[in-house]
Amino acid sequence: MEGIVVKSTGSWIIVRLQDGTRLDCKLKGQFRMQDIKHTNPVAIGDKVHVEHLPGDSHGMITQIETRDNYIIRKATKLSKVSHIIAANLDHAYLIATLAQPRTSNGFIDRFLVTAAAYYIPASIIFNKIDLYDEPLLNALDVLSNIYENAGYRCYRTSATRGDGVAGIRDLLEGKVSLFSGHSGAGKSALIKAIDPALNPRVGILSAMHQKGMHTTTFAEMYELANHGFIVDTPGIKEFGLIDFEKTEIHRCFPEMDRLLPFCQYKNCSHTHEPGCEVKAGLETGSVSVLRYNSYLSILNDS
Ligand SMILES: Nc1nc2c(ncn2[C@@H]2O[C@H](COP(=O)(O)OP(=O)(O)O)[C@@H](O)[C@H]2O)c(=O)[nH]1
Ligand SMILES: [Mg+2]
Ligand SMILES: [Zn+2]
Numbered sequence: 455m456e457g458i459v460v461k462s463t464g465s466w467i468i469v470r471l472q473d474g475t476r477l478d479c480k481l482k483g484q485f486r487m488q489d490i491k492h493t494n495p496v497a498i499g500d501k502v503h504v505e506h507l508p509g510d511s512h513g514m515i516t517q518i519e520t521r522d523n524y525i526i527r528k529a530t531k532l533s534k535v536s537h538i539i540a541a542n543l544d545h546a547y548l549i550a551t552l553a554q555p556r557t558s559n560g561f562i563d564r565f566l567v568t569a570a571a572y573y574i575p576a577s578i579i580f581n582k583i584d585l586y587d588e589p590l591l592n593a594l595d596v597l598s599n600i601y602e603n604a605g606y607r608c609y610r611t612s613a614t615r616g617d618g619v620a621g622i623r624d625l626l627e628g629k630v631s632l633f634s635g636h637s638g639a640g641k642s643a644l645i646k647a648i649d650p651a652l653n654p655r656v657g658i659l660s661a662m663h664q665k666g667m668h669t670t671t672f673a674e675m676y677e678l679a680n681h682g683f684i685v686d687t688p689g690i691k692e693f694g695l696i697d698f699e700k701t702e703i704h705r706c707f708p709e710m711d712r713l714l715p716f717c718q719y720k721n722c723s724h725t726h727e728p729g730c731e732v733k734a735g736l737e738t739g740s741v742s743v744l745r746y747n748s749y750l751s752i753l754n755d756s
Contacts, residue, residue: 478512563748674686707745
């Protein structure tokens with residue numbers, strides 16, 4: 455039988471079989487030994503082959519198909535070992551907000567770079583717009599402009615009031631999408647608004663920190679009525695770029711990548727070289743200073 459991994463709690467792996475039913479599965483021991491770079495040999499979104507003997511309460515995963523793509527986070531900050539958040543994604547959405555807990559633009563950029571590094575198309579959903587006052591709405595216009603100019607679609611939603619939800623639902627139809635972002639940004643609430651038949655746990659914002667409490671402990675894939683799948687993730691603090699070349703980072707800033715052919719040096723790092731179109735763009739305002747600063751910071755960290 456074939457199926458797709460929709461949840462993994464460590465001891466149990468839940469597989470959605472082709473007929474739509476779910477089966478608790480275990481992994482054959484051999485896989486655990488093979489994959490030493492990742493803490494989880496099987497990830498949400500993996501396409502797997504399952505053996506289910508009559509009378510057995512659970513199935514056995516016997517084969518994991520090669521992943522089209524995947525996105526990872528570091529297991530710990532300095533670790534070389536990583537955790538695969540999800541595999542075989544059509545699109546990654548960052549659920550961000552300018553209300554509490556506010557998403558910094560540095561975090562947005564790191565998310566976008568990570569998605570680009572793994573060749574996963576990405577967009578930003580600014581949620582909780584029901585809470586934005588006039589200055590925040592203006593800030594959102596400025597920020598959306600920066601990201602749209604860089605090449606990323608920006609959407610606006612209110613999971614509680616319903617604004618923008620139908621538009622997102624249409625985008626997800628028939629696709630496998632990742633919902634990522636800080637704890638408390640409204641990922642679970644948005645999933646519930648998109649398909650009220652689903653029941654992801656929506657958290658309470660702690661009054662003291664205005665951050666989400668960790669209610670979603672494991673990533674989980676939800677199936678929408680329109681045949682879309684959403685992977686809901688627990689709040690992610692840090693994405694991981696592992697074995698990633700410095701010279702590849704400008705590829706992950708599309709607006710800078712587009713200018714590279716016009717730089718004097720074809721391997722321009724856009725930092726100190728003469729005749730750099732990116733730096734010229736900073737002067738004229740066609741390249742965002744916010745984005746450039748993120749570029750430098752990611753370049754220095756990696
Ligand atoms: N006002 C408002 N609150 C929201 C919105 N979306 C989510 N919330 C609230 O934010 C808190 C965290 O939501 P949750 O979906 O659990 O966030 P997650 O950690 O990203 O999954 C909950 O109290 C939600 O009710 C929104 O669009 N507007
Ligand atoms: Mg959640
Ligand atoms: Zn340059």
